[in-house]
Amino acid sequence: MRTVTLAAVAGLLATTGAHAAEPLDLVGPVSDYKLFVSEQTDLLVDETEAFVAAVKAGEVEKAKALFAPTRQHYEMIEPIAELFSDLDVAIDSRADDYEKAEADPAFPGFHRIEYGLWEHNSTEGLDPVADQLLTNVKDLQGRIESLPFPPEVVVGGAAVLMEEVAATKISGEEDRYSHTDLWDFKGNFDGSQKIVELVKPLIADQDPAFIKQIDANFEVIDVTLAKYEEGDGYVTYDKLTDQDRIKLAAAVNALAEDLSTLRGKLGLD
C-alpha cells in the first residue's frame, strides 16, 4: 500500500489537524522532489551503462573508478528506489543477505560486481550480472516515472536515509570490498538534505529550534566528510578516524531521531 495515489493521500491529509501544513503546501515540494529523483535516476542509468560497458570490456580499473560515483545516485534516491523491493534486492543487496554469502549464485547487483572487481581483481563471470544490473536499473527508471509520489514517503524519506546510514553504512560493511562507503554516505546525506530543504519553509516558522538543530547536524556531517574528499570523491573508508566516525555516528543518530518527527510535524500519517 505504499504506492497510493496522490489524490488518495491528499484526501487523507485533509483530515489532519489545522496546525499541520496544508496538503496543498506539499504539492510543490513533492513535485520538486520528483524532479530531483528523475534527474538522479537518469544519471544512474547513464552511468550504469558506462559501468556495465567497462565490466563487459574487462576494463577492471575503469570499472573500479566508475563503481562508487554510479552507486551514489542510487543511494541518493533510496527512499523511492526501495519502494520496489524486488529491484532493490536485485540492484543493491549484500552478500550477507544470502545464506552462502559471496559464493551464493543468487548474489546479484552492484555488490556482486564490487566483489569480483576488488576481491578477484577481475571481471570474469560478471557479464550476465552486469547485463542484469543494467536491465534492472532501466526497469527502475520506468517504474519511477509512472509512480505517484506519496507525500509521507517523500517526507519520511529524509529519516529513512539516516536509518540506512546508521544501520549499514557507519560500520563500513556496505562497500566492504571497495571501501567506498563515504561516497554512499554522501549520497544518503544529500538525498536526505534535499528533502529537508524542500519542506523546510513549511515548518521554519513553527519550529525554528528544530530546524536549527537539524541544520547544525548536517553541518557537522558536511564538515567531517569534507576532510576526506579526494579528487571527485572520497578516500577509502578505512582512512576515517575513530573520532570522525563517532562524530558522524552521533550526528546521524541525532538526525535520525529529529527527522523521524518530520512526517508528524507536517501532519502526515
Add this chain to the structure above:
Amino acid sequence: MTDFPLRTSRRGLLVGAAALATAPAAALASTEAEPLHAADAPIEDAARLSDRISPFGPHQAGVTTPRPANGMIASFHVLADSPADLERLFQRLTDRIVVLTKGGPVPEVDPKLPPTDSGILGPVLTPDALTVTVGLGASLFEDRPWLQPAKPRALVRMTQFRNDALIADLSHGDLVIQFCANTQDTVIHALRDIVKSIPDQLVLKWAQAGSVPVIAPPPGAPPESARNFLGFRDGSANPNSADPSLMDQVVWVGPENDESGWATGGSYMAVRIIRNNVERWDRTPLLEQERIFGRTKVTGAPLDQPHGTEAMVPDFKADPHGKITPLDSHIRMANPRTPESRANLILRRPFNYVNGVLKNGQLDQGLLFICWQADLEKGFITVQRRLDGEPLEEYVKPVGGGYFFALPGFADGQQDYLGRTLIASLSPTSQDSSQSGPSTHQVQD
C-alpha cells in the same frame, strides 16, 4: 502498578543501611530483618515492580545497594567539546535518571509522531528497583585538554593482565552506565531511553547484560551469596555493604584518598567481562574445583571448615603450607587475609552472563565482574596482580571491560545534578581546576 511479588524475578529487600539513608519509605516494605548486602542473592518472590530506590544522596545508587536480579553495563563514546557540552550531557543524564527511577506515566504525544517512550514497560513506568550509575573512563579526560587536569588520580585505561585476551570492541569507553533492576525489561527500557534521549552526545560502544540467580533461603536463615556460572558462591568474603563507615574506607573516595575535591563521594569501578570455559569446568573433578577456589562448592564454606558456612573466615595462618587451602587457590591469592591485605579490600557486585554460542560451538557464558573501591590501584589492580597465574586461569578468560570513575552522588532539586562538582572544578575561578584550555574535541577507543 502492581505491588504483588514478581514471580519470575526477585530481589533482595532494601534494608541495607545505605538504602535506608536514601530510599523513600515505600521501598522498605519488608518483613525481613536481615540486611542484604551487595552480592547476596536476591530473595525469591521478594521483589516488586513498585520497589523504588532513590537516585539521590552523597553517593550514586547501584554501588552499595543490594543487588537486584538483573544488570547491564553499557559503554559509550562521549561527544563533548567544552565544559558546557559536558555539563549539558550530565544534566540530560540526570533528568533521565530521575524520571526512570521514579516511574510514572509516560508522556502522550500526537500519534502522528514517534512515541517518546519505547513502550516496553507499558504506559506507566514502574521503578522496579532501577538504579542507573554513571562512571567516566580515562579516555574522556585524556582526550580533552580542558578536562585532563580533573582526571581522578588513579584512573587509567585498563591494561592487559597475563591471562587477558581483551577484545577492542568490548573494552574501555569514555562513559559507562550500569543499569540494575529487578527485571530485565526495566534494564533494557532504561538503556533504550538513554540511547534515544541523548543521541548527539552518547554513541554506544558496547554493552553486556547479566543476571544473578534468585534463591529461597530457608526461613530465618541468613542471606546467601549468589552462585556464578562455575557453580560457586561469589561474594562470600565481601565487605559488609550495609556498614557505612566500612564503605567509606573501602568504596567511597574521601579526604584520605588524595583526590581532587570534586571526586569526594565517588568510587572507582572495575568492570571485567570474564568468559568461563564451562564445558571444561564441568568435566573437572569436584575436589579439584574446590581446591582451585579454596571453598566447598555446595555451601561456600572455607576448606578448613568444610561443614561450616560461607560466612566463616578461613585460618590461613594455621595452614602455612596450603595443605588444606592451597596457596594458589583463588580465595587465598585474592585475599591472603593478612593485616596488609586489608588495604586491598574491594566490594564485588557481579552478574552472570550468557551470550549464545562461540565459533567453536562452546557456550559463551561467564561473569560480568564489577567491583568498587576507593583506590583503583590498591583495590582491583593489586588483587588482580596477585591472581596472575592462578590455576583458575585455565577455565576463565577476561575478554573485555574497563576502569571507570563513578561520579559522586547528587541531591534532589534543580540546583544539583550528576557531575556538578566536576564541572564546577573546571571553571577558571575554581581552586580545583588548574586550567581550562581550548576545546579540541577528540574521541578515542
